[in-house]
Every structure is written in C-alpha cells, then in structure tokens.
Amino acid sequence: MSKINIQFKAIMMLFLSIIGLTIILGVIVYVSINNYMYDDFFNTLKIRANTVAKISVDGANRDSTFVSGYSVIHKDVSEKLKNENDYVFKIEGSNTYQHKIFSDSLRIPISFFNTLAKTGDAEYIKDKILYKGVLYKYNGRSYYVIASAENYFENKLIRYLQRTLLFSIAIATLFALVASVYVSKNIFKPIDRITNKVKQISSENLHLRLDEERYNNELNKLIGTFNDMLNRIETSFETQNNFISNASHELRTPLTGIIGTADVCLSKIRSTEEYVETLSIILDEAGKLDRKTKALLFLAQTGFDGKVQKFEKVRIDQLLWDCIATIEKLDQKNKVHFDTSLLPENSKKLKVVGNEQLLHLAFTNIIGNGCKYSDNQVVHVSIGASNDKVFIVIRDTGIGIPKDELKYIYDPFFRASNTQKYEGYGIGLPLTRNIIRMHSGKITVRATENMGTTVQIDLPIAHTQ
Amino acid sequence: MAHKVLLPTDFSIDSLKVLKSYLQQSPPDSSFDIVLAHGQTLSDSISDLLFFSKYRLLKELNIEHFEDAVKILQNKYDSKLKNIHIDIFTGHNQSAFQNYLNGNKIEEIVVSENRSFKPCNKKSFDLTKYALKTKAAVKITKINCEQEGSSLSADAADISSLFNNQMALSQ
Numbered sequence: 001m002s003k004i005n006i007q008f009k010a011i012m013m014l015f016l017s018i019i020g021l022t023i024i025l026g027v028i029v030y031v032s033i034n035n036y037m038y039d040d041f042f043n044t045l046k047i048r049a050n051t052v053a054k055i056s057v058d059g060a061n062r063d064s065t066f067v068s069g070y071s072v073i074h075k076d077v078s079e080k081l082k083n084e085n086d087y088v089f090k091i092e093g094s095n096t097y098q099h100k101i102f103s104d105s106l107r108i109p110i111s112f113f114n115t116l117a118k119t120g121d122a123e124y125i126k127d128k129i130l131y132k133g134v135l136y137k138y139n140g141r142s143y144y145v146i147a148s149a150e151n152y153f154e155n156k157l158i159r160y161l162q163r164t165l166l167f168s169i170a171i172a173t174l175f176a177l178v179a180s181v182y183v184s185k186n187i188f189k190p191i192d193r194i195t196n197k198v199k200q201i202s203s204e205n206l207h208l209r210l211d212e213e214r215y216n217n218e219l220n221k222l223i224g225t226f227n228d229m230l231n232r233i234e235t236s237f238e239t240q241n242n243f244i245s246n247a248s249h250e251l252r253t254p255l256t257g258i259i260g261t262a263d264v265c266l267s268k269i270r271s272t273e274e275y276v277e278t279l280s281i282i283l284d285e286a287g288k289l290d291r292k293t294k295a296l297l298f299l300a301q302t303g304f305d306g307k308v309q310k311f312e313k314v315r316i317d318q319l320l321w322d323c324i325a326t327i328e329k330l331d332q333k334n335k336v337h338f339d340t341s342l343l344p345e346n347s348k349k350l351k352v353v354g355n356e357q358l359l360h361l362a363f364t365n366i367i368g369n370g371c372k373y374s375d376n377q378v379v380h381v382s383i384g385a386s387n388d389k390v391f392i393v394i395r396d397t398g399i400g401i402p403k404d405e406l407k408y409i410y411d412p413f414f415r416a417s418n419t420q421k422y423e424g425y426g427i428g429l430p431l432t433r434n435i436i437r438m439h440s441g442k443i444t445v446r447a448t449e450n451m452g453t454t455v456q457i458d459l460p461i462a463h464t465q
Numbered sequence: 466m467a468h469k470v471l472l473p474t475d476f477s478i479d480s481l482k483v484l485k486s487y488l489q490q491s492p493p494d495s496s497f498d499i500v501l502a503h504g505q506t507l508s509d510s511i512s513d514l515l516f517f518s519k520y521r522l523l524k525e526l527n528i529e530h531f532e533d534a535v536k537i538l539q540n541k542y543d544s545k546l547k548n549i550h551i552d553i554f555t556g557h558n559q560s561a562f563q564n565y566l567n568g569n570k571i572e573e574i575v576v577s578e579n580r581s582f583k584p585c586n587k588k589s590f591d592l593t594k595y596a597l598k599t600k601a602a603v604k605i606t607k608i609n610c611e612q613e614g615s616s617l618s619a620d621a622a623d624i625s626s627l628f629n630n631q632m633a634l635s636q
Binding site: 339341342343344345349380382384386387391393395444446454456 | 485489532533534536537538540541542543544623624625627628
C-alpha cells in the first residue's frame, strides 16, 4: 500500500514539474512576445507619424518633389496598416483649451495630450486601435502628429501564438505523463523484484541471497545490507538447530555416566571406600554437566538474545588484564604474556562499546584455548589500536589446526582431529565468534598444524561524542 | 624540530617492523616526521600521466591493512611521531631519488638489513638500492629485524605479524 503511494507520488511529482515548467515557459513566451509586438507596432506608428509630419508640415513649405518622395514612402513602400488614420494638430495658444478640443475630436483622453506636451511622445490604446503621438517642431512652431491604426498582429500573430503554445502544452502533458509513468516504473521495478525475492525467503531456505542489480549503486547497498543481515540470521539459525541436536547429546554423556555408576553401585551392599569413590565419580560427572549447561546457556544467550545484554564503554586493556588474571587463577601452570609494546598512548583509543562479561568470556575462551592446546606454554596477548579499531592478537605455539579443518572451527561441537587428548566440548570458539559479532567486530584465526595458532580480533572503537 | 626519516616500504606489514624497531631504539624525547616511500614506475601512456593522482594510485594498491598497521604504530608512538605519511616515489634513477630526498628534506634513511623486498605489483621496485648508493649528506641506519615466525605469516596483509616481532624480542 505504502509502496504504491510512493510510486504515485513519484509519478505526480515528475508529471507536475514537467507540466509546471512547460506552462511557465509558455506564459513567459506569450507575455514577452505580446509586449514586444505592441512596442514594435508603436515604433511603426512613430515612423508613420514622422513621415506624415514631413509630408504635411514640412511639405507646406517645400517643393513638390520633397513631398512626393515622402508620399511614395508613405503610400507605396511602407506596409499597409489596417484602419490607419493620421492627424496633425497645430499648437496655438493655451495648452489646456486646445487639448480639450483635440481630445474631443479624436475621442481619446486629455491625459494623452498632456503627456505628449510634456515628454514629446505618447501612446494610447482604445479598443483595438493604437494611437502614437509625436511632438513635431518646425520653424519654431510645434505640431502634434498622431498616427493610429488597428494592431493586426494582435488578431493574427497572437492568436497563432496562443494556438501553438496551447498545442505544445498539450503535447508536453502527454509526454510528461508517459515519461513519468515509465521512469517511476523503471525505478520501482528492482524494488518490486527485491520484495518478491525477500518474500520467498523463509526459515526453510535461509541460504537464498538477493542478486546484485546492474547499474544501481543505491539498491546494491540495500541488497548488500540485506544479505549481511541474512548471513547473521542464518548463522544464528544454524547455531540454534545444531544447539538443540548436539546439546541433548552432550548433556546425555555425563548423565549416562552418573546413572551407570549409581546403578552399578546400588546392585549390592558396598564398602565405605567404594561409596566414596562412586560419589566422587558422580560429583565429577555432575560438575561436567554443570559446566556444559553453563556454556550452552551462554552460547544460547549470545546467539539469540542481543537485547538483554547491557552495553557500556569497556577499556579493552583492563579487560585483558582481568582475563589473564582469571586464566592464571584457573590453573597455576597457565602462562600468559601480555605484550603492551603497541599499546596506544591515548587511552581513549582502547574504549569499546560492549558488554564486559561477554567480552571477558570471549577473551578468556581464546586465551584459555591457547594455554590448553599448547600444553601450558607461554601465550602471547598483544594489543594495539588504529584510529577506529582495536586489534587484539592472541598467539600460542600449540598444536594448531589442520588446514582443511579451519573452515569448520565455528561450528558448535566441532572439534579438530588433533584435539583428542584435550578435554573440550567445541563450544568455545562459536561462542566467542557470536560475542565478537554482537560487538560488530571481526575474528580471524590463522593456524598451522603443530606450529601454533594466531587469533586476531578487531573491535570498533567507541566514538566519543 | 622533527627529525625527518625516510623508510622504503613494500606495503607489507612485515616492512613496518623496521619502523617499529627503529622507534623502539630511539631516545624517549625524540620526535620524528616519517615518510614511508614505495617505488612505483609510472605507465608510459600519456592519458595515464595526465590524470595521475597519488591518492588514487595508493587507493588502487589496496593497502588498507598497511594503513591500519601504520595507525597502530602512530597511536603507540603518538608523542614521538609528529607526522607519518605514505608516499610513492615515481622516479627511475639515482638523481631522481636524490631530488626526492632534497625535496622532502630527508635527514635519515632507515633500511632493513635482512629483509627481502616483496613487490606488491609488477610496477613496484625497491628503493633500498638507491638509498644505499646515495651520495647525499643523509644518515643511513640499518636495522636488523628478527625474522621470527615468517612461515607463520606469509600473508602480507596479516596485521597480527606486526605484534609477532615484539614477541621475538621479548622471548
């Protein structure tokens, strides 16, 4: 519904602006040509008046060749004007009285003559007749010479102009309608396509992605953003699916241990030592179960529940110190070296918007993995910051990851083939990745088998307002 | 006044280790103006030359990782580094290099002793050989960078290798 509105709006806007422009153009052309025609006609009349003055005023005192020359110009050479009338008034005595007589005789207002007397030039339009007056002086005497004629341009050319303009506006309207409909259809067609494609995507076929449009940068940005979103949704969906199937399996293993041990123990009366042994096994297994449940819970939370967590500004170096302390507390044998050689001088560059607990969990996981898989060799944690990112590099010299298994490391419950002798559930790395993603960061794992693993985490710096 | 230093680079993170070691060895109250220069022969096409832009050329080289790593170093040595910028040297003989040094008022050139140049495209060339041959009154410092874990980080765009160098020193 709203889409149709936008399309309609676009059509209307385009249409109205084209029509508006054409009409403005038409009006300007009409008005200016109309004005020009009157000016032009008045000029013609002025020439007429001057010729008439030469003939009748000068001619009275000159020879006949002079007069006949001007008469030829007047009669034969100049174009014929419709309803032409020329008047010559000789001025004698009082102006006001004479003006009254003149204006009465011609039936034009007295102000015409007043302006004529004042400026030597006057124009007047009555009905369709145009009057042009000129003040003519000869031998110290003044004459009013007035030429009048009907403006035939008005009747012919202006009508023609009106017709042409109206016709062109009509054509422009038609054209504008077609063009605006076509353009807006074209603009909205890819959006239609996107909408249809998005409609097809549901939880069953989350792997589908939108195709990039050709020659359409803005829409490609939208498509890219949408595909990114689909990527995230897909991973969290996958995590959830695997989570359910694997979690039940993982939880059953210690439970089977507990049940089996208890069952065997209860089959006959045992000695106190045997009961103690059984109970300690059960406790051990229950402890494992507890840890697994906790880890799974965290994974679940980070995977699906971004809103619950509180985000605040966290100083990454302090957080890393905390993580290292935790790691060293967990096992005395763990050795971590915190390399601050590239620590930025400005501590603002180390602040990240995030959830402290989750980030703590993520880093502890990575560092802990480093300790675990390198048999307690030194793990190096380095930190550095560019202007918009904090880089954390965690490097160990442990067993590494086989090259062809690198792509599976983020799958929940996946464990690389060389990790058999180490205890683990395969939850840590996916969990960490989820956490880093929640913070719009990036995690890169580089590893060589039996040489070590380098984990690089980039987190965006909190922008100070 | 900041000490102006030129460092030949091939836009790999590895090459920045030279700068890192150099800055580590420098006295605490020194201040530097660093030029990271890369040699690049220009195309012979007249239209390419007409529309030549260093900014675009740098963009085409796709050195975002390198720039990030430079920023890391700049943030670390914020008080020492008055300025650091990436530049491209487009000359092709010793005297052009000489002019470049004069024009930029370079006081010192820092080169790596044991690191081999890895061209980042067909047109890049190593400035070190010009630097070593120069007759100008420029101090030449040779830095020996430990090549630890070079097999681990063959990738020129791997920022984490910048950190590795330090580990080699600390161990």
